Amino acid sequence: MAVGWSGTRELAAVSPERLRNLASAGGATPGNALADRLNTAQPSPEDTAKRCGATKGNWCGQYWAQKAVPSRPPPLGTKPCLWGDPATCNFVGVCDALMGVCRCPAGWMGDDCSVRMKRPCSQWGRPHGFEPYIEPTDPRLGGMTLACADLCDEDIAHCYCNETYAYGRIPPDVHSPPGSPPLRFGRPIPHNCRRNTGFDGSPGNFGTVDTDKLYGEKGWCQAEEPEVICPCLLDGVGGKTCSVFHEAFCPNQCNGHGECNLGFCKCQAGWWGHDCAYRLQGVPWSPGMEDGDRPWLKPFVHTPAAWDPPLPTRKRPFIYVYELPPIYNAVLLSYRTEKAHCVVRFFDEHNGTVMNDPHLHNLETGLHEMLLQSEHRTLDPSEADYFYVPVYTRCLIYPVAFATDFPYFHGGPAASRIGAASNLLLEVFHWIRSHHPWWDRSGGRDHIILSVHDEGSCWVPAALRPAIILSHWGRIDFPHTSQTSFGPDNYSLNITHPVWQPEGHLGKLGAFPCYDPRKDLTVPLMWSPNKYGSSPLLGAPTRERHILAFFKGRVMEDKPAYSRGTRQFLAKMTRNDDWWGKYRIHVGEAMPKGNISESTSYSEALASSVFCFSLMGEGWGSRFDEAVLHGCIPVLIHDEVEPSWNSILAVETYSVRIAHKDMKRVPEILRGFSEEEIARMQANVARVWRRHIWTGYRPYNQVVQQLLAERRNGSRTAPVLSRPKPPEAYNPAEDDALDTLIQWLYSRLDDLGAHARETSSGGVARQ
Numbered sequence: 001m002a003v004g005w006s007g008t009r010e011l012a013a014v015s016p017e018r019l020r021n022l023a024s025a026g027g028a029t030p031g032n033a034l035a036d037r038l039n040t041a042q043p044s045p046e047d048t049a050k051r052c053g054a055t056k057g058n059w060c061g062q063y064w065a066q067k068a069v070p071s072r073p074p075p076l077g078t079k080p081c082l083w084g085d086p087a088t089c090n091f092v093g094v095c096d097a098l099m100g101v102c103r104c105p106a107g108w109m110g111d112d113c114s115v116r117m118k119r120p121c122s123q124w125g126r127p128h129g130f131e132p133y134i135e136p137t138d139p140r141l142g143g144m145t146l147a148c149a150d151l152c153d154e155d156i157a158h159c160y161c162n163e164t165y166a167y168g169r170i171p172p173d174v175h176s177p178p179g180s181p182p183l184r185f186g187r188p189i190p191h192n193c194r195r196n197t198g199f200d201g202s203p204g205n206f207g208t209v210d211t212d213k214l215y216g217e218k219g220w221c222q223a224e225e226p227e228v229i230c231p232c233l234l235d236g237v238g239g240k241t242c243s244v245f246h247e248a249f250c251p252n253q254c255n256g257h258g259e260c261n262l263g264f265c266k267c268q269a270g271w272w273g274h275d276c277a278y279r280l281q282g283v284p285w286s287p288g289m290e291d292g293d294r295p296w297l298k299p300f301v302h303t304p305a306a307w308d309p310p311l312p313t314r315k316r317p318f319i320y321v322y323e324l325p326p327i328y329n330a331v332l333l334s335y336r337t338e339k340a341h342c343v344v345r346f347f348d349e350h351n352g353t354v355m356n357d358p359h360l361h362n363l364e365t366g367l368h369e370m371l372l373q374s375e376h377r378t379l380d381p382s383e384a385d386y387f388y389v390p391v392y393t394r395c396l397i398y399p400v401a402f403a404t405d406f407p408y409f410h411g412g413p414a415a416s417r418i419g420a421a422s423n424l425l426l427e428v429f430h431w432i433r434s435h436h437p438w439w440d441r442s443g444g445r446d447h448i449i450l451s452v453h454d455e456g457s458c459w460v461p462a463a464l465r466p467a468i469i470l471s472h473w474g475r476i477d478f479p480h481t482s483q484t485s486f487g488p489d490n491y492s493l494n495i496t497h498p499v500w501q502p503e504g505h506l507g508k509l510g511a512f513p514c515y516d517p518r519k520d521l522t523v524p525l526m527w528s529p530n531k532y533g534s535s536p537l538l539g540a541p542t543r544e545r546h547i548l549a550f551f552k553g554r555v556m557e558d559k560p561a562y563s564r565g566t567r568q569f570l571a572k573m574t575r576n577d578d579w580w581g582k583y584r585i586h587v588g589e590a591m592p593k594g595n596i597s598e599s600t601s602y603s604e605a606l607a608s609s610v611f612c613f614s615l616m617g618e619g620w621g622s623r624f625d626e627a628v629l630h631g632c633i634p635v636l637i638h639d640e641v642e643p644s645w646n647s648i649l650a651v652e653t654y655s656v657r658i659a660h661k662d663m664k665r666v667p668e669i670l671r672g673f674s675e676e677e678i679a680r681m682q683a684n685v686a687r688v689w690r691r692h693i694w695t696g697y698r699p700y701n702q703v704v705q706q707l708l709a710e711r712r713n714g715s716r717t718a719p720v721l722s723r724p725k726p727p728e729a730y731n732p733a734e735d736d737a738l739d740t741l742i743q744w745l746y747s748r749l750d751d752l753g754a755h756a757r758e759t760s761s762g763g764v765a766r767q
Contacts, residue, residue: 010227022396024754041646051735053687054650056220059747066746068313070621074306074379076577077272078280082112089113093266094258094325095273097280099435101327103272105264106334107155108178117327119157119335121148123404125413128499132405139206145191145337146404149199149206150221156262156334157404157741158234161221161476162188163216167241168440169219170626187220187242191229191337193558198323205342227319235262235339247296247347249333249506251369256288256301263333264326274323274330274390277306284308296351300369300697306379317745319376319448320384321439324391327328328428329368329369332395336409337403344369344526345699353699355528356479361394361452361621362526363694367470370697370738384456385753386745387438387447390469391428394453397489417460419495419505425449426461438754446489446754447543454619455484455514457523459491462510468752470741472620475514481520484618517647519752521744524644524737535630536726537689537713538704541718547596548584549635549670551613551623555589563616566637569663570613583667586612606630609658610678611670614643628654628692631683631724637663637672644692648744652686679723686724696738704732 037762052060069474077097088095089102091635093113096103104113107389111456122133123143123409139149148159160169169186184232194207213228214697232238236248247253250260252275257268267276270283279285285308290297304311345365347727357363368390378384400407400416406714407414409423433439439447444466451457456473458480458579496504515522527536536542536708554563555571570587586592591600606612614628614634624643627634634655636643643651658669695704708729715726733739 026444032198044368054653054684056648059648059744062189062683062697063315063690063743063746066315068315071310071312071314072380072383074277074279074698075220076283078281086278087310091132091177094267094276096272096278103323104332105155105179105261105266105326113178115671118154119183119406120154121146121157121159125402125405125524130412137206138198139195140200140202142205143405144402145399147191147194147206148189150189151186157406158394159189159191159385161167161189165215165221166223166575167414168494181409185237185243188230188232188237189214189220190231192236193220193228204531211425221509222223225719227270227327227543235333235336235340235343235346236260242309242310244349245700248338249346249365250330250345251365252277252303252372253290253300253567254288254296255303255306255562256290256294256297256388263336264330264484266610274321274326275303277303277372279306279308281572294346294351296353299353299702300345302698303377304373304375305379311375314375315746316385317376317742317749318378318380318387319371319374319388319625319745320381320387321390322432322436324428325431328424328431329390329392329395329688332392332400333365335400335403336395337399338394339681341399342392344697354396355699355703357527357531357532360525362390363452363472363523364394364450366526366694367450367698370694373698374738374742379437381438384444385749385755386468387754389428389432389447391425391449393451396424397421397453399502408500410501411495411505412497414495414497414500415505416490416493416495418453418489418491419501421453422459422461422508424489425464429461429463441753445630445756451655452666454489454617454621455491455521458482458514459509463510465510465512469515469520470523471520472522472525472644474517474644474646475640476517477640478513478522480514483561485556485559486618490616515642521648521741521742522644522646524640524694525620525622526694526697526699527622529595529693529695529707532603532626532629532675532693533707534601534607535713536722536724537631537728538606539684539708540607541711541715542721542725543604545583545608545610545632547586547605547609549586549613549666550589550632551587551615552602552605553589553621554589554616554617562618563621564638564660566615566660566663567617570615570666571713573664573666579667585667585670603630606632607657608706609674611635614639614655616641624655625692628685628689631682631685631689631722633678634684645688646739648740649688649691650684654688656681682723686727689724690730690732691737691740693736694731694738695736701732 040436044066048061079100080099081095081102090113092108093102093104101111102113107114109117120132120134124133125136126133137149146157150164151160162168162172167187169182170184171182186258193209194209195211197211198204201374206299215221218227220228220230237243238246246260248260248262250265254260254265255276257271258265265276270280272278290301339346344362345356348354371388398415401420403719408418411419412425447467449467449469451471457469457472484490494504533537534540553566557568567595574587580592606628609632612632614624614636615639624634636657637658694703
């Protein structure tokens with residue numbers, strides 16, 4: 001079973017005839033057309049040979065050859081909000097001086113943030129109607145995750161000891177302005193620290209903590225040194241008794257010009273925006289708090305789009321990041337049940353940084369932050385080539401949806417969490433079309449949407465299908481149905497309700513493939529370099545690759561639908577046919593026994609394997625990218641599902657694909673590769689691995705540079721025990737996953753970008 005060999009490749013030539021056709025085409029903005037760009041410069045053959053190995057098509061190289069254009073100062077706002085200072089936006093919100101409306105935090109809504117948007121700590125979902133369930137909690141019973149038998153902060157549905165206790169929460173005075181802090185913050189009572197009895201002392205199903213250990217003399221709510229310690233789950237709060245306040249996560253940390261309040265930026269006077277990047281006319285640009293009294297913000301604040309004066313020149317593509325209403329992103333961060341949910345990173349109680357590597361869906365907030373910090377960002381949508389839509393559907397799916405009785409985004413309690421996410425996308429779609437002209441100008445072709453939940457974009461509504469969709473799940477079979485084993489994520493289930501969702505769910509989806517390789521991309525998952533600590537590609541010494549093939553992870557033998565049965569089948573074969581003893585092949589939930597140290601870490605095992613299995617889970621899995629980033633050859637066993645970058649990288653030159661029907665033949669197939677074939681695949685892994693890690697993300701860039709610096713001398717002197725060997729010094733931001741995305745977007749300016757040439761019929765011309 002031979003594997004093709006591509007080696008390095010040169011940029012495909014563009015014919016003179018095509019250049020003439022492009023140059024004479026009408027409708028393209030001068031300087032934007034591919035002909036104009038290629039007539040100006042072409043990438044050097046040396047760069048192409050060095051950096052475009054194992055790529056497909058001619059996208060690689062075009063970006064580097066472009067001529068930079070002069071930068072412009074950022075636009076300034078002039079529109080006042082209707083309710084003047086100091087009560088602008090009811091004291092709680094931030095005035096958007098380009099639109100003249102307020103951006104409201106959790107707990108508030110309306111053009112002036114004067115309407116309460118309560119999120120009660122509901123014990124049950126509403127039985128009818130459109131208002132959240134607000135009946136008193138009965139702790140003899142169970143209930144929803146955020147149900148509270150004490151004092152509920154109805155801005156975000158967070159529970160506290162009530163004010164009758166020594167460490168209870170005391171709300172602000174009723175005459176205080178909206179948004180005033182509590183008189184005493186109080187100790188929180190999270191969902192995993194609730195009482196185990198009713199108010200009458202009878203046993204209850206509400207929680208597991210002895211009631212006396214919460215409220216007694218030595219209890220959590222009463223004692224300075226309580227016997228029971230409840231966890232501090234709220235972002236921005238830490239310490240043993242939740243009395244230490246620290247920085248919370250906000251994308252780009254409010255540009256250093258605002259207070260981060262649970263994901264919402266309360267910007268300083270004269271600044272506004274999701275990350276406080278915009279300024280009011282007459283307010284001079286200035287460095288933020290990262291250069292002042294909050295140096296811990298420095299690694300996370302970088303906003304070249306807001307600088308004035310700007311950088312002298314910049315390169316395309318220009319990407320506008322929509323300023324969506326906060327309910328579609330920032331407020332969802334405020335609603336999360338734990339600080340580690342939804343976010344790519346967070347701060348500890350000492351304002352140190354915690355990379356959220358256990359979290360599988362980091363790209364949702366991570367890509368948003370990367371684009372906010374990118375030199376390709378523009379604050380002026382009229383000059384944008386692409387429009388990024390930063391909607392946090394995954395954060396809604398988990399942990400926000402059904403943690404309490406709000407929000408649902410039109411589906412009510414009848415909707416599944418996937419249905420709620422579809423409704424959220426539709427609401428964002430209609431908001432964009434009603435407030436901006438950019439979607440209708442192109443039909444959505446130049447808009448970018450990210451969908452990182454298990455089954456990728458299979459459930460994205462038909463209205464948004466024209467956009468460029470980024471996901472981790474490249475499923476190409478059509479027609480398709482949901483294959484999850486988790487009922488609330490079954491997008492094929494048509495849920496209707498006579499009041500909340502009479503139209504049902506399926507009609508919104510239309511008939512579209514999950515992934516369209518002509519315009520969509522499957523992108524790598526996002527974890528920090530710390531996750532790959534034993535990889536030689538990140539400077540660790542090479543190991544003997546004594547394991548032929550390896551997989552460790554959930555098997556779920558009690559759920560046959562999980563992973564389409566692949567994990568279960570392979571684990572059974574490993575166990576019953578002794579694949580480990582005979583062939584050094586392992587699939588299971590634990591490390592193999594015998595011939596391997598019990599202390600071997602997961603990263604060490606991958607770095608010690610020739611092949612690593614890429615198996616699906618409920619949908620996409622992390623194993624393909626993990627394999628590549630450990631120098632291990634991925635073995636794909638997921639029919640009609642394409643892995644990361646499959647449409648733009650020659651994945652077949654550095655991976656092996658085995659059909660489901662051939663799973664019994666895994667040992668035969670893998671043992672059939674010659675040393676030469678394995679060496680060729682490993683060489684191609686070495687060419688592409690950087691495109692599978694997001695080290696263009698500034699915090700990750702710092703981590704990888706530190707790792708390489710610490711290991712450089714040791715790696716140079718250590719013997720090379722296997723391929724690929726540790727790399728020489730390189731720029732982590734060059735040709736990483738973010739740079740790959742930007743390069744590809746640049747190469748598609750003339751058929752997907754905002755200034756693409758239009759045909760006489762109104763469609764997009766594609767050569």
